[in-house]
Amino acid sequence: MSSPSHAGEHAPRTYPPRPAAVYFYATCLVDLFVPEAGMDAITLLEREGIRVIFPESQSCCGQPAYSSGFPEEARKVAASQLDLFPGDYPIIVPSGSCAGMIRWHWEKIFADDPALHARAAAVAARTYELAEFLLHVVGFQRRDEGEPVTVTLHTSCSARREMGTHLVGRELLARLGNVTLAHHGHESECCGFGGSFSMKHPDISTAMVSDKVAALKATGAREVVTADCGCLLNITKRAEKEDLDAGRSKPSLPGEHLATFLLRRTGGQPARRS
Amino acid sequence: MSAPHATSAAASSSKGDARPIAFVSAQALRERMHDAVNDPHLRKSFRGAMDFLMAKRAAQFPDEAELDSLRTLSEGIRQYSLSRLPDLLEQLEANLTRNGVQVHWAADADEANAIMLGIARRHAAKTIVKGKSMVSEEIEFNHAMHDAGVDALESDMGEYIVQLAGEKPSHIIMPAIHKTKEQIATLFAEKVPGVSYTDNVDTLIQIGRQVLREKFEQADIGLSGVNFAVAETGTLCLVENEGNGRMCTTVPRVHMAITGIEKVVEKLEHVAPLYSILTRSATGQAISTYFNMISGPRKPGEKDGPEEVHLILLDNGRSQAYADEQLRKTLQCIRCGACMNHCPVYTRIGGLAYGTTYPGPIGKIVSPHMMGLEQTHLLPTVSTLCGACGEVCPVRIPIPELLVRLRGEAQSKPHDNPVMVGQGAGYSPLASFVWRTWARIYARPGNYRIFSWLASRFRALTPSRQSGWTAARTPLTPAPRRLRDMVRDRQ
Amino acid sequence: MSASRDRILARLRASQPAQPLPTPVLDAHYTPRARNEGVRERLARFRTGIESFHAEVHVSSEAGWPALLGRLCAEKGVGTLMYGADTPAGRQLQPSAFPATVLRPWAGTVEELKADLFHRVDAGFTQTLGAIAETGTLIVWPSEAEPRTLSLVPPIHFALLDARNIHPTFFDALRAGNWASGLPTNTLLISGPSKTADIQQTLAYGAHGPKELVVIVINAEGEVQ
Structure with missing residues (x-):
């Protein structure tokens, strides 16, 4: 297998019929920092009549170590996750970058161990990013009960280039009757998060996220929606800092996970943080 | 814009050539990047230039299926060529020799410069006029010639501007992309005798034309790079728009070409798709003005062309990359620069901040082999792994994957059997x-x-x-x- | 043979894949994209392409092109036109067709002619081997009779093209002509006059080579204009 540079490198994915149950792989960031997004994703799936299994022993896909250049540590963590999905159900990940890690990079880190490699490949084959699963497998179609609103969508680089799902997010939003999607300038450009990059190269990361925040705000949208919590935290925490520095009390660029947004617009009750 | 770091300030005043790239510590690299990203002028000019180039490229590929097919073919040709690299180099050498071209091999920059200086000395050359060659930048050719008392003059308009300013190219295709026309106008007025300030681009180009035509006419030796070297025919192919490449390879009595060992392809027909995807990816041109295919020196009866043609095949770390199956993909590169045009980091800091001959994503994966990881271990970390580079690469180099690999090589504990010079240099x-x-x-x-x-x-x-x-x-x-x-x- | 040569080759051989990868199949890309088009369509595509690169195109006939060249030289104020006398096209150039221009056949080596070529010749005239429709590109194979600098140094390059020699793509041209069996010392593809965008991405023509490229097409099959 070769690593994709973008989804166009692969034949279009074929999707399974709607399953009775799915595994929900929340990712470490969601578990600890944005649990409400994970909860809302679970609610969305259950509302569609799908049983959601949350493997208790899940921690992390290993991506932070892998992309930082510590493949051995990534491998140890990833190996600990291989047994979490014994049933033959799809694995749903509410993040393009974690889904991309499992789908494309797990096989690489286990390349020299045929047994682990085979198990990783089997997991990778049934791993789906939440938005693509909602659109292509669930056929998400609910009445939009919200007020007319304009939002803007940020698609993470992994979702766009590894999972090929940037059009999926647009399509899901287009199915909400009262939502207008405003496109922002340099939409396909990275928000500057990049995991440890944001810590290691704060100057450049700040320049990138500031530009992204400015482009998102320039649309006049009321909020930004994204299906990746890394980007979501990067963008909204930057916007918060700008508000703080400018003495604004009202958030100039609120944001939420796509799952939360979809649930809230279609009559569901989003989870509360506390 | 003032250059955001020390190289221009420290430029040697004698010939206007920039100081060679000296060891840049990780801390110094951080400072350069910090200065660059906080230079609003630089930010604005790179953003504008990159937006322009991205739009031009996109316009060249309206048919996604065609692009996909052409990328697959181009990747296949490059990988095939690399899989037979030593055979093809020998075939190239044999056919070039048969055609009357003298082939030289250089392990590193010093050896390449020594070979070319030897040729220059043999011809008692005073002036070498240069077509655009990034490999000559890589080996600090101008500096080596200057030290030996030979003038090496850049003739590509962008390179000429950069040389006049005592700087380095900030982009592999558009060397002076960091400069505004007003800056170039000031530069010409200061440095070109008899020229007064004008920021009319046509006039500026005509000034460059006049100055350089005289040099083409008088130079003893012309130097060029090579875009593709064809093994089966013994042919050197050069891609250009200005005509300076043709001048350098046609008018002086001696032509020296220098190329990395990875640029060879087996068959002449292999250049057709590579040439097409190169110009379309690089500057969004359907084709360049000139494609110059050189298969030997002037033959008896011919009225022009150099009497001697030399090719210098340079290793300089490439065989190190070749030795590892994954790192070998680095050598697929055809130097189009699309990865830097699409890179959000390059767009923010420009090409000079990297402190390497090749900036941007390709620079981050190729420089460690040329310069060692001691000097470059921080470079692979200066990326969000967003994948924009890999997405546009015409030969599908998995740049993000290679960045991850290099991060590992740099940060792992130094061990006895490293695949790279400087393995473990970033170990903490x-x-x-x-x-x-x-x-x-x-x-x-x-x-x-x-x-x-x-x-x-x-x-x-x-x-x-x-x-x-x-x-x-x-x-x-x-x-x-x-x-x-x-x-x-x-x- | 140098020590470096042996070391480099040995190092590459040590890590060369045991089996080379499969030979690339170019037809798989080009054949499905082949167009079923005649001379007329190819000429139209060639013209659109090369005009977009700032070249001038004039369509003429077997008999009429020398007079057209003479007229164009007069219009452009070409004082001296240099050309290769010992070519099929060169033999057709008669002073009578050039009321305002001195016809100067190339004579001697470039070293003997350099000063004139750089400073006193206003235009060069060459034949072409053919052209490429896809991109709007001339194919020029310089020769003893038509040296390389004729199409490079003078400020204007006049090129004569027979419409029947326009190939759909570069790939088709080098396949059809079996170029791989032997190339001249120098082979050129030319797509417009010399240009640069090195100053602030602003396109400027006449960088180092010709400022103008004028193509005269002999169109035996079709209309003339």
Whole structure:
């Protein structure tokens, strides 16, 4: 297998019929920092009549170590996750970058161990990013009960280039009757998060996220929606800092996970943080 | 714009050539990047230039299926050529020799410069006029010639401007992309005798034309790079728009071409798709003005063309990359520059901040082989791994994957059997300890449950200053209840 | 043979894949994209392409092109036109067709002619081997009779093209002509006059080579204009 540079490198994915149950792989960031997004994703799936299994022993896909250049540590963590999905159900990940890690990079880190490699490949084959699963497998179609609103969508680089799902997010939003999607300038450009990059190269990361925040705000949208919590935290925490520095009390660029947004617009009750 | 770092200030005044790229420490690299990203003028000009080039490229590929097919073919040709590299180099050498071209091999920059200086001495050459060649930049050719008392004059308009300013190219295709026309107008007025200030681009180009035509007419030797070297015919192919490449390879009595050993292809027909995808990816041109195919020196009876043609085949770290199956993909590169045009980091800091001959994503994966990881270990980390480079690469080099690999090579503990010079140069016992600890927590469900429970429970103790993160953002704080708690409570 | 040569080759051989990868199949890309088009369509595509690169195109006939060249030289104020006398096209150039221009056949080596070529010749005239429709590109194979600098140094390059020699793509041209069996010392593809965008991405023509490229097409099959 070769690593994709973008989804166009692969034949279009074929999707399974709607399953009775799915595994929900929340990712470490969601578990600890944005649990409400994970909860809302679970609610969305259950509302569609799908049983959601949350493997208790899940921690992390290993991506932070892998992309930082510590493949051995990534491998140890990833190996600990291989047994979490014994049933033959799809694995749903509410993040393009974690889904991309499992789908494309797990096989690489286990390349020299045929047994682990085979198990990783089997997991990778049934791993789906939440938005693509909602659109292509669930056929998400609910009445939009919200007020007319304009939002803007940020698609993470992994979702766009590894999972090929940037059009999926647009399509899901287009199915909400009262939502207008405003496109922002340099939409396909990275928000500057990049995991440890944001810590290691704060100057450049700040320049990138500031530009992204400015482009998102320039649309006049009321909020930004994204299906990746890394980007979501990067963008909204930057916007918060700008508000703080400018003495604004009202958030100039609120944001939420796509799952939360979809649930809230279609009559569901989003989870509360506390 | 003032150059954001020391090279221009330290330029040798005698010939206007920039100081060669000296060892740049990780700390110095950080400072250069810091200065560049905080230079609003630079930010604006690179943003504009990159937007322009991205739009031009996109316009060349309206048919996605055609692009996909052409990329697959081009990748296939490059990988095939590399799989036979030593054979093809020998075939190339044999056919060039048969055609009357003299072939030289150079292990490193010093040897390449010595070979070319030897040729220059043999012809008692005073002036070498240069077509655009990034490999000549890589070996600091101008500097080596200057030290030996030979003038090496750049003739590509962008390179000429950069040389006049005592700088280095900031882009592999458009060397002077960091300069505005006003800056160039000032530069010409200061440095070109008899020229007064004008920022009319046509006039500026005509000034360059006049100055350089005289040089083409008089130069003893012309130097060029090579875009593709064809083994089966013994042909050197050069891609250009200005005609200076043709001048350098046609008018002087001696032509020296220098290329990396990876540029060889087997068949002449292999250049057709590579040439097409090169110009379309690079500058968004359907084709360049000139494609110049050189298969030998002037033959008896011919009225022009150089009497001697030399090819210098340069290794300079390439065989190191070749030795590893994954790193070998680095050598697929055809030097189009699309990766830098699409790179959000390059767009923010420009090409000079990198401190390497080749900037941008390709520079981050190729420079470690040329310069060693001691000097370049920080470079692979200057990326968000967003994948924009890999997405546009015409020969599908998995640049993000190679960046990850190089991060590993740089940060792993130095060991006895390294695949790269400088392996372990970025090793930090503390970072290794942190990641080992992280793995101990995350690879054991019990440990992770305790750790995440503590983090959530004692969230009030989360530091409010979180190194680079809080420089521009409000702090990250764990949620009061983890997702697993919310799931459990609900059931 | 140098020590470096042996070391480099040995190092590459040590890590060369045991089996080379499969030979690339170019037809798989080009054949499905082949167009079923005649001379007329190819000429139209060639013209659109090369005009977009700032070249001038004039369509003429077997008999009429020398007079057209003479007229164009007069219009452009070409004082001296240099050309290769010992070519099929060169033999057709008669002073009578050039009321305002001195016809100067290339004579001697470039070293003997350099000063004139750089400073006193206003235009060069060459034949072409053919052209490429897809991109709007001339194929020029310089020769003893038509040296390389004729199409490079003078400020204007006049090129004569027979419409029947326009190939759909570069790939088709080098396949059809079996170029791989032997190339001249120098082979050129030319797509317009010399240009640069090195100053602030602003396109400027006449960088180092010709400022103008004028193509005269002999179109035996079709209309003339």
